[in-house]
Amino acid sequence: MVKDAHTVECVNEAIDDNHLWYLAYGSNMNKKTFQGLRKIVPLQHKAVTVPEYWLSLDMMGSPYIEPCFASIVKRTRQNITEGYAREIHLRCKAGTLFKWNPDNPEESLPPTLHGVAYLITKEQFKRILMTEGGWGYDDFPAGYSVIDVECKTCDAEKIVAKTLIARPASVKIGCQASERYLNLMREGAKEFGFDPTYQKYLFDLQPYRPDTQSHGVKSVKQLLAQDGALPSTKGVPLKEEIQERASLQNLIGWLPYAKKMPAEAIENRVHSDNMALKPSRKNLEPETILKAVVLADSFNERFRPLTFDKPRCLLPLCNTPLLEYTLEFLAVAGVQEVVLLCKNHPEQIKNYVRSSKWNRPYSPLKIITIVTPTALSVGDALREVDNRHLISSDFILVSGDVVSNVQLDKALELHRARKATDKDSIMTMVLKEASPFHRTRALGESSIFVIDEKTSECLYYDSLKLFPRKRRMVMSMEVFDKHSNVQIRNDLIDCQIDICSVEVPALFSDNYDWQEIRQDFVYGILTTEFPKKTIYSHVVKDSYAARVRSLQTYNAISKDMLSRWTYPIVPDSNLQEGDSYKYLRGHIYKEQDVILSRSCVLGENVQIGSGSEIGENVKINNSVIGRRVQIGANVTIEGSHIWDDVKISAGCTISNSILAAGVQLEENVAVQEDCLLSYYVVVGPDVTLPPHTKLTRHTESMTATQDKKESLDHDYDQTLIGVNGKGNIWEDTELFVDDQDFRNAQIASLAYDLSTVTLTDSGSEASVISGSSISDDDDYGDTNSTENFSREVEQTLDRAFNENHSVEIAALELNTLRMATNTTFHDLRTVVIPSILDLVKIEKLNESVKEVLNKWGPLIGKLILSEADQVDALNVSQGHCAKKDCDPKLLFWTIRLLYEQDIIEEDAILEWYNSENARGAGRPDIYGQLRDSLTPFVRWLQEAEEETEDEASGDET
Structure with a gap:
C-alpha cells in the first residue's frame, strides 16, 4: 500500500533524530494506556499547554460503542464561526464552566488544550502511529495526520512536539465519546496535575450512553449489512451478552471488506486502547487469562516492630504502599487476575484493595484475597493454593514488595515456547543484571546462578550469606559434560519474579519440607534426580527490578526512586488516586x-x-x-x-x-x-x-x-x-536465631556501617568442594577516579556536540553518569563549563559566544540548583578563562549571557564579584584582570537595582 505523501513527509521529519517530543491529549495521557497497553516507556514527560489549539471530540469511531475519539482544532476565527466551539459547549453539562454567546463566539472559547509531552524514541513514535488505526492509508482516508505544535510547560519552557490530528474524512462534529474513553482522559489529567479548570471541563463533558449494549452491536451489524459486507441480520435474534471485546473484534473483522481498509490497520485498531473494551473473562478460555499469585507476607521479622500495626506490603515507600507498586507492575505485564495471599492483618489488606483504584469498574485486575492464617512459609502458602485449586494454568509468582518496570512480554513468550519443546520445564526466573555491589542487593544475602549460555537453563543454584562466608561450592561435573557453554554468575539481583507452570504448587504439596522458593524448591529441583524438572532464567539488563527485603533495601530503593532510576515508577507518576x-x-x-x-x-x-x-x-x-x-x-x-x-x-x-x-x-x-x-x-x-x-x-x-x-x-x-x-x-x-549469624541481620538494617562488623569467621565451617570453586578474594575494582570521571563526561559532551543532541538528552546522560559514579554537580560543572567555553571561536568572539551559549547555556542551567551553585559556576568560568589566558571579554560575555538567560542571578554575580576568589588573592594577575572586565556590568546591575528600589519607594509614597 502507498501511504499518504503528506503523512510520510511529516513522519520522516519527526524521526530524523533519535528522540522527539510527542504530545498526547487523549487516552494516551493515561499511564495505563501509554505505558501499559502501548508498552511505551518515555525518557521524560511534562505536563504542557498548547495555546493555539483546543480539544475536540470529532474523530469518528465505531457507532454506538466508541462513537468518537479525541482530536484537536486550531484556534482560528473560521473554526469558531463554523461552530466547533459551540459543539464542545453543547457537550458540557448545562450551566457549567462556559456559556455560548452566538453574538461573540470568541467569548465562548473552551479552555486551552492541555496534554502530556513525552520524550520518546523514533521507534516508539512509529509504534504510536501504527496503533492509531487507519493511519496513512490512501484507500482508507480516515485516520490521523502528524503535525508540529508548540507546547509550553509550567515553567514557560517551549517544546515543539509531534502530535496527531484527525484528517478531514474522519471528522464528524457533534459526537459524544464513551464514558470509558472520557475516564481515561480524566485520569490522565489528574495524574499529571492539570489545571483544575481543565480537569473540571473534562468531567463536565457528557458521555454517550446507548440504550443497551446489544442495540449498539446490532446497529454496527446492520451498518455493515447495508454495505453488503455482512449477511442481513433481519429476523436473527441477538443475545444481549454480545457486548464484550471478543464480539467487538468479530464485528470489526468485517471492516476490511466493508470499507476496503488493510487488514493490518484493522488489527492495530482492535488492539489499541482507543478501541479496546475491558476484556471479558467469561468469553476467554482459561489459558488466555494471565494470573498472578502475590505473597503479601514475607514470613520473617525484619520489619518489626512496624509490622505489629500494619502488614509489610502496606508500609509506605515514597509515600505509596509497597503493594501498589507490585500491582502496577502486574497490570502493565498484562495480568488479569491476582490471587493475593495474606496472613497478618488480612482485614487491612482487604480494605486497602476495596478502596483502591484496583476495585474500580475500569480496573484491569480482578483481585481475589485469600487468608492463610496458619502459613509459616512460602511453601505453606503455595500448598494452600494447591489445596484450593486456585490455579489452572501458568502464572506469575511475586512478593508484595517488588518494585519493577520490567516488561514481561519477552519472558512470557520464551517461557511458553520452552514448554512447547521441553515438557519438563516448570519455571522461568526473571533476574536483573547488576554489579555485585549494587545498593539494591540485599547485604548479607546473595546468590550464585550457574546458567547454560545458549539455552538459559539454570543448572545450579546456591544462596550465599555474607556471614559465615562460603569459600567453595559443590557442583557435579556432569553439568560441564552435558553443557558446553556454562556461566557462573554472581551479578544477578533475584527479586523472585517467577513465571511458573501449574505444577509448581503441586510440587510443594508433594514435598512438605520445602519452605522457601530458592533455597528449597529451586535447589531441590536442580540437585535431585526426582522429580526430573527443568528451570530456566531470563536476564534483563536495561530495566529496573528490586525487592524490599530489608530496611537496607527499603532505603536503597527509595533513593533510586527519588533519583529516577526506576522511571516511570517515580513519585510524580502519581500511582494512587489523589496523588x-x-x-x-x-x-x-x-x-x-x-x-x-x-x-x-x-x-x-x-x-x-x-x-x-x-x-x-x-x-x-x-x-x-x-x-x-x-x-x-x-x-x-x-x-x-x-x-x-x-x-x-x-x-x-x-x-x-x-x-x-x-x-x-x-x-x-x-x-x-x-x-x-x-x-x-x-x-x-x-x-x-x-x-x-x-x-x-x-x-x-x-x-x-x-x-x-x-x-x-x-x-x-x-x-x-x-x-x-x-x-x-x-x-x-x-538477631539471635540459632541457625543464623546475627551479623547478616545487622548489616541489613537501615544505615548500618559495615566497617563496624567483624569480618573474621575463623570458627566457621567451610563447605566441601567438588568440580568448581569460587574465591571470595576476587578484586572487583575500585570506583572510578576523578580522571576517569572527567574523561567520561568529556566523551559524553563530545557526542552531544557532534551529534547535535538536545539539551534535555545531554543533561539526562550527564546526570545518569553523575549518579552512577557517586559524584556531585560541582564535579560536573568543572568539566561541562570549560568544555562549552572551548567551543567559542576567539577570532569571532562576540558572534561565537552568543551562538554557543544560546545553544548550550541551558545545559549549564540544569547543573545549577542554588545560589551557591551559581557562584561556583562563576568561579569555574573564571578559572577556565585564566588557565586559557584568553580574551577577558569571553568571561564578560559568558556571565552576561547566562544572566540574560536567567541561569545566573544578580545576587550571585555580586557575591562572586566581591569575593576574594574573584579578586584572585594569591593567584596570577589574570584573575584580577578578568574580574575587572566585569566592573562596568556589575556597576550597571547595582544602578539598575537602586533605580528599582527608588521606584518602589515612590510607589509606596
Whole structure:
C-alpha cells in the first residue's frame, strides 16, 4: 500500500533524530494506556499547554460503542464561526464552566488544550502511529495526520512536539465519546496535575450512553449489512451478552471488506486502547487469562516492630504502599487476575484493595484475597493454593514488595515456547543484571546462578550469606559434560519474579519440607534426580527490578526512586488516586498544599506530601516527608523517612532513620543513625536516641494479633524517652536465631556501617568442594577516579556536540553518569563549563559566544540548583578563562549571557564579584584582570537595582 505523501513527509521529519517530543491529549495521557497497553516507556514527560489549539471530540469511531475519539482544532476565527466551539459547549453539562454567546463566539472559547509531552524514541513514535488505526492509508482516508505544535510547560519552557490530528474524512462534529474513553482522559489529567479548570471541563463533558449494549452491536451489524459486507441480520435474534471485546473484534473483522481498509490497520485498531473494551473473562478460555499469585507476607521479622500495626506490603515507600507498586507492575505485564495471599492483618489488606483504584469498574485486575492464617512459609502458602485449586494454568509468582518496570512480554513468550519443546520445564526466573555491589542487593544475602549460555537453563543454584562466608561450592561435573557453554554468575539481583507452570504448587504439596522458593524448591529441583524438572532464567539488563527485603533495601530503593532510576515508577507518576506530586529541579517532588518557609533549604532527592508544613531554617536532604507532617524551626533531616502525621518540634535532628505515622518529637530531640520509631511513639524534650534504637508503643511480649488498645495502655520508662515520652525499646529477636549469624541481620538494617562488623569467621565451617570453586578474594575494582570521571563526561559532551543532541538528552546522560559514579554537580560543572567555553571561536568572539551559549547555556542551567551553585559556576568560568589566558571579554560575555538567560542571578554575580576568589588573592594577575572586565556590568546591575528600589519607594509614597 502507498501511504499518504503528506503523512510520510511529516513522519520522516519527526524521526530524523533519535528522540522527539510527542504530545498526547487523549487516552494516551493515561499511564495505563501509554505505558501499559502501548508498552511505551518515555525518557521524560511534562505536563504542557498548547495555546493555539483546543480539544475536540470529532474523530469518528465505531457507532454506538466508541462513537468518537479525541482530536484537536486550531484556534482560528473560521473554526469558531463554523461552530466547533459551540459543539464542545453543547457537550458540557448545562450551566457549567462556559456559556455560548452566538453574538461573540470568541467569548465562548473552551479552555486551552492541555496534554502530556513525552520524550520518546523514533521507534516508539512509529509504534504510536501504527496503533492509531487507519493511519496513512490512501484507500482508507480516515485516520490521523502528524503535525508540529508548540507546547509550553509550567515553567514557560517551549517544546515543539509531534502530535496527531484527525484528517478531514474522519471528522464528524457533534459526537459524544464513551464514558470509558472520557475516564481515561480524566485520569490522565489528574495524574499529571492539570489545571483544575481543565480537569473540571473534562468531567463536565457528557458521555454517550446507548440504550443497551446489544442495540449498539446490532446497529454496527446492520451498518455493515447495508454495505453488503455482512449477511442481513433481519429476523436473527441477538443475545444481549454480545457486548464484550471478543464480539467487538468479530464485528470489526468485517471492516476490511466493508470499507476496503488493510487488514493490518484493522488489527492495530482492535488492539489499541482507543478501541479496546475491558476484556471479558467469561468469553476467554482459561489459558488466555494471565494470573498472578502475590505473597503479601514475607514470613520473617525484619520489619518489626512496624509490622505489629500494619502488614509489610502496606508500609509506605515514597509515600505509596509497597503493594501498589507490585500491582502496577502486574497490570502493565498484562495480568488479569491476582490471587493475593495474606496472613497478618488480612482485614487491612482487604480494605486497602476495596478502596483502591484496583476495585474500580475500569480496573484491569480482578483481585481475589485469600487468608492463610496458619502459613509459616512460602511453601505453606503455595500448598494452600494447591489445596484450593486456585490455579489452572501458568502464572506469575511475586512478593508484595517488588518494585519493577520490567516488561514481561519477552519472558512470557520464551517461557511458553520452552514448554512447547521441553515438557519438563516448570519455571522461568526473571533476574536483573547488576554489579555485585549494587545498593539494591540485599547485604548479607546473595546468590550464585550457574546458567547454560545458549539455552538459559539454570543448572545450579546456591544462596550465599555474607556471614559465615562460603569459600567453595559443590557442583557435579556432569553439568560441564552435558553443557558446553556454562556461566557462573554472581551479578544477578533475584527479586523472585517467577513465571511458573501449574505444577509448581503441586510440587510443594508433594514435598512438605520445602519452605522457601530458592533455597528449597529451586535447589531441590536442580540437585535431585526426582522429580526430573527443568528451570530456566531470563536476564534483563536495561530495566529496573528490586525487592524490599530489608530496611537496607527499603532505603536503597527509595533513593533510586527519588533519583529516577526506576522511571516511570517515580513519585510524580502519581500511582494512587489523589496523588498530586510534581517534579521540580534537583529531584524534588512536592504535592499540593505544602507550606514551605522562606528560609528552609531543600537539598537533592526530597519528597514532601500534601498538607505538610516546613518551618524556618529547616534543612532537608535525601529524605521523604509524608502527608500532614509538621516540622518546627531549626530542624535538620538527612537521609530519613518521615511518614504521615508526624510532628517534629523545633531544634530536632534526624539522621538516616524512620519515623512511622503519628510519631511526635518534642524540642531538641536528636535521632541518630539507623533508628526506627514505630507508630505513635512520643519522645520527650532534650533526648538523644543512640544509633540503632528501635522504639514501639507495644511490649515485647505482645503478638501481632493482640488488641492494639490493650497493648498501648501501660507505663513507659521516661528515663530513656524523656518526660511525657511514650515508647519501649524493641530488641530484634531475629538477631539471635540459632541457625543464623546475627551479623547478616545487622548489616541489613537501615544505615548500618559495615566497617563496624567483624569480618573474621575463623570458627566457621567451610563447605566441601567438588568440580568448581569460587574465591571470595576476587578484586572487583575500585570506583572510578576523578580522571576517569572527567574523561567520561568529556566523551559524553563530545557526542552531544557532534551529534547535535538536545539539551534535555545531554543533561539526562550527564546526570545518569553523575549518579552512577557517586559524584556531585560541582564535579560536573568543572568539566561541562570549560568544555562549552572551548567551543567559542576567539577570532569571532562576540558572534561565537552568543551562538554557543544560546545553544548550550541551558545545559549549564540544569547543573545549577542554588545560589551557591551559581557562584561556583562563576568561579569555574573564571578559572577556565585564566588557565586559557584568553580574551577577558569571553568571561564578560559568558556571565552576561547566562544572566540574560536567567541561569545566573544578580545576587550571585555580586557575591562572586566581591569575593576574594574573584579578586584572585594569591593567584596570577589574570584573575584580577578578568574580574575587572566585569566592573562596568556589575556597576550597571547595582544602578539598575537602586533605580528599582527608588521606584518602589515612590510607589509606596
